[in-house]
Amino acid sequence: MTPQPASPRPENILRNFVDGRFVEPDGKLFRDIDPATGRTVAQVHEADLPLVGRAVTSARRALAQGWSDTPVRERAALLRRAADRIEERFEEFVVAEVADTGKPITQARDLDVARAITNFRTFADVIAAAGQESFMTELGDGRRALNYAVRKPVGVVAVIVPWNLPLLLLTWKVAPALACGNAVVVKPSEETPATATLLAQVLAEVGLPRGVYNVVHGFGAGSAGEFLTTHPGIDAVTFTGSSATGSHVMRTVADRVRPVSFELGGKNAAVVFDDIDLDEALTGLTRSVFANTGQVCLCTERVYVQRTIFDDIAAGLVERAAQLKLGSPADESTTTGPLISQAHRRKVRHYFEVAEQAGAEVLTGGGIPELGGDLSGGSWIEPTLWTGLTNTDRPVREEIFGPAAALIPFDTEDEAVALANDTDYGLAAAVWTNDLRRGHRVAQQMRVGISWVNTWFTRELRSPFGGAGLSGIGREGGESSLHFYSEPTNVCVQL
Ligand code: NAD
Ligand code: 6OD
Helix, strand or coil, X not given: CCCCCCCCCCXXXXXCEECCEECXXXXXXXXXXXXXXXXXEEEEECCCHHHHHHHHHHHHHHHHCCHHHCCHHHHHHHHXXXXXXXXXXXXXHHHHHHHHHCCCHHHHHHHHHHHXXXXXXXXXXXXXXXXXXXXXXXXXXXEEEEEEXXXXXXXXXXXXXXXXXXXXXXXHHXXXXXXXXXXXXXXXXXXXXXXXXXXXXXXXXXCCCCCCEEECCCCCCCCHHHHHHCCCCCCEEEEECCHHHHHHHHHHHHCCCCCEEEECCCCEEEEECCCCXXXXXHHHHHHHHHHHHHCCCCCEEEXXXXXXXXXXXXXXXXHHHHHCCECCCCCCCCCECCCCCHHHHHHHHHHHHHHHHCCCEEEECCCCCCCCHHHHHCCCCCCEEEECCCCCCHHHHCCCCCCEEEEEEECCHHHHHHHHHCCCCCCEEEEECCCHHHHHHHHHHCCCCEEEECCCCCCCCCCCEECCHHHEECEECHHHHHHHHEEEEEEEEXX
């Protein structure tokens, strides 16, 4: 049976969640729009400065009232209950995520909500297994000192996330933060406020003490995002979003010397060698360029192809792009949703114009599709591929964050590595080759946080994840998350 799309409920108001309660809206509201149709899905209560302050205060109080000292096994059990409860309310999360993003329901189920569950289970396991560092120091004359590190939470963590994978990216940060005994104030994107709000219900249902998880809704500058990062009661900021916003947030917290973890933009390369299995590489490349309508920070926007197979790859990708099915997110056969908003579509279209002015040949796409009916008000865009651009052209240097990529030929391995690394970003790369040694050699030379060989977006949540250059600061995942979300005190005892 084809599931029904989320019915627009403009009378529905998404509330802020502070100190274990939903706050009755008494101020400004903004609209939550379904990008597939352009319809209003809900109204959202924008948190003002005093309300953000109350959220931070309630988080501090929760720490003081004992949350930070909760035994690890209790925190791990709570994370597991959260995962179980999301599983029980799975379709509610799916419907909310689809209504906010317009993404295909199959993706919301198989990736976004499924990963939220895995995030909670993984960090329950990670914290339950985590040890502490200890060293014996030889002081001479037979004297020794025992050093051991005691893991402590950082305190109140501001969690700011974007709209592309809202619940996945939120829980990727909230789960380890709670695992380490922190309290959080989360600011979801203004475009996608629903699942962070639903998560508040779930965490309350599974017994998270009040004040440990707070949600404040709103925008960035002059709104909840800025109120949060400038609040003196915040001990750390974990942020996923654009490099420009990351830079701004960094300056904001610099005066108070607060730690930041930044997962920022990407301009990711794929490098395709002529020894590949063509079909396998085309399947992988199609995913990496067009998944989530190109709105994944890890998506490939630069495809470097060995000249000997350039025409085959170009033709194969055009053929596969034509097979993508844009349509109602509720339809199980839809592969591709809209962009997140009309504003984002204007940005992506601007790059279409810049590419054509730079002399790009449009292999496919480049325009706005006519979907008709309910979908005519949505922010749809055509999957787009170009040739004829070089590394000096803006569409090859700047993050587009849409379903568009430039195909560029290379001749030698060294040239491919140099082209791929010729970027200010450094998030991800994908190398496609059947030569085992070359795969390792090239993957290791990439200046990125994650370098895949013959795959894309395959995630091991215990491995470090993050970016170099404009793509971020720090690493999260497994032990790396524990390092960010906890602060060790080293105890040194002379024996
Ligand atoms: P954005 O930077 O505009 O917004 C991200 C979040 O920051 C939103 O919640 C927004 O309200 C908030 N914000 C904006 N200005 C702020 C300010 N001055 N102070 C505090 N908060 C502020 O990014 P976006 O458009 O929502 O998301 C797309 C970007 O995110 C792309 O660049 C993409 O590459 C990046 N991204 C990176 C990763 C990663 O893991 N590296 C993952 C997903 C998305
Ligand atoms: O998979 C993850 O944990 C992660 N942080 C993915 C980021 C995707 C960017 O849009």
